[in-house]
Amino acid sequence: MHAVEARGLAKHYGDVKALNGLDVSVERGTVLGLLGPNGAGKTTAVRILTTLLAPDAGTATIDGVDVIAQPEIVRTRIGLTGQSAAVEERMTGRENLEMIGSFFHFDRTQRKSRAAELLERFDLVDAGDRIANTYSGGMRRRLDIAMSLVARPAVLFLDEPTTGLDPRSRIGMWSVIEELSDDGTTVVLTTQYLEEADQLADNVVVIDSGVKIAEGSVDELKDQIGGDRIRVTIARAENIEVARTALASLATGAIEVEGPTATTLTAPIRAGGGVVPQAIRALDDAGADVVDVEVRRPTLDDVFLALTGHRAETEESASDAEVTA
């Protein structure tokens, strides 16, 4: 039995198809990354799986329990951390955790010990008796996740857990999620960042316009779209075809020419294995007059370009407002 099993989930808002037949399954104890640009349908999927939203079509089970037929039981098995840190800002961290314990009908001893345990685990012991509106963004997020874990859910849903965090807090949040996964918690997380999915997810489902366009491990995705990207800037635009020819034998996909003076080329190349020195040598031999070379890992944008032929950033559509409203 999978921790999460969804088939053909669909949700339409008028003409906007927020989800259009999404299949997802998550094995127990693994982390699934739902990857996609704004408005792709990630939040809609999470809201359906957490019983907040009824789908127009499709089925889903959490821990074997049907989300449509038995939402009350599903709610005892899930933890949800939404996009905004849903903490009661005028209560302390400890009070927030104990409140969730009360909602799960823990007795007083259970409530107190579970709250203390979670404060310890999320590095909030010193801040535990401070009012939550004095917390930093990162602390609030940690408290938010701790609140989702009070009743030891079978599946934890994290909707864009690092959006709005500064880089340091983001790294901290990653290590929190890694620890959860090491402890065997099943996690479904949504993200717009390939880097984040790379860091955290065992498996990734890429969503675009409400449908799954790719699935697999991050490495598999990267191989699918052709490894790294090399970006070469040359001194004079008239040499652009010379440079393109020099790179052609190494590129694993289409070479793009860009930049205001059309002196920059971007080509997908195989990762590692001395490809970069080869490329520079080839450019030099051809007399392309290279002024700058940059190698980077593929981004969500590259994944999208390779899989769909359009860039992720242009996907900002009206549906986004609908979906997250």
Next chain:
Amino acid sequence: MSEQAMRTNAANARATRGKPGFVDGWRDASTEARRHLRIVPRNPELLAFSLFQPIMFVLLFVYVFGGAIEVPGFSDYNQFLIPGIFAQTLVFGSSFTAVGLAEDLSKGLVDRLRSLPIARSAVLIGRTFSDLARNLLTFVVMLVVAFLIGFRFEGSLLGALGGTALMMAFSYSFSWIQAYIGLSVGSVEAANAASFTWMFPVTFLSSAFVDPASMPSWLQPIANHNPFTRLANASRALYNGMDPAPHLAWAIFWTVLITIVFATLSIRRFSRST
């Protein structure tokens, strides 16, 4: 059963039960009510609204209008006016239901609560009850001030208690209108405006401060049939040892009707999963 699942069920008393029942529902509502009551002393705005504004209202109305207005049947205008101020202030107190709910919605707290295995109605019942409790505090403060400036219950103890209970119940029914507004407007700012503005005509176009007979003739029927007039007349009569009929029955009718209609609408809107 996996170890994870066993731990889940061991720690989670609610894990295998289905729909939350009646007892569970009240327990959840009281947890939610405790959250709101606990934060009242930590919220300066709310505290000022609940304690200082009522004091100001009583003093302003009494000293500004008290000497200028005469009402037939009352030798002391304050005996006429003060029950009206009480009623208005308590009804105004319901606006925090709208603002608080809108705040919880915008912060994502409502989604958190909706993802918990609690009765959907518990969240709204908990909030409206906590607002009722806060209003009771407001009432006590107003009563003390009113006594200090010479207001007295002229009727029986039962009348005083009855008039107070009626005002509390009526303002509670307005909390459900406010809950519906809070769930509908979409932002805290909008909730602030939408919860308050309409209550000015409702409370002023009534018998709370003046005899409607002194109003323009086209306005009189509106004022006379205003549910708030029924409340003001009934509690004023009970406070002053007069006959509250027929206003008492009307006030109870409106309280029950508004509560049923708006509680149904609000709970439906809260539970709606679209």
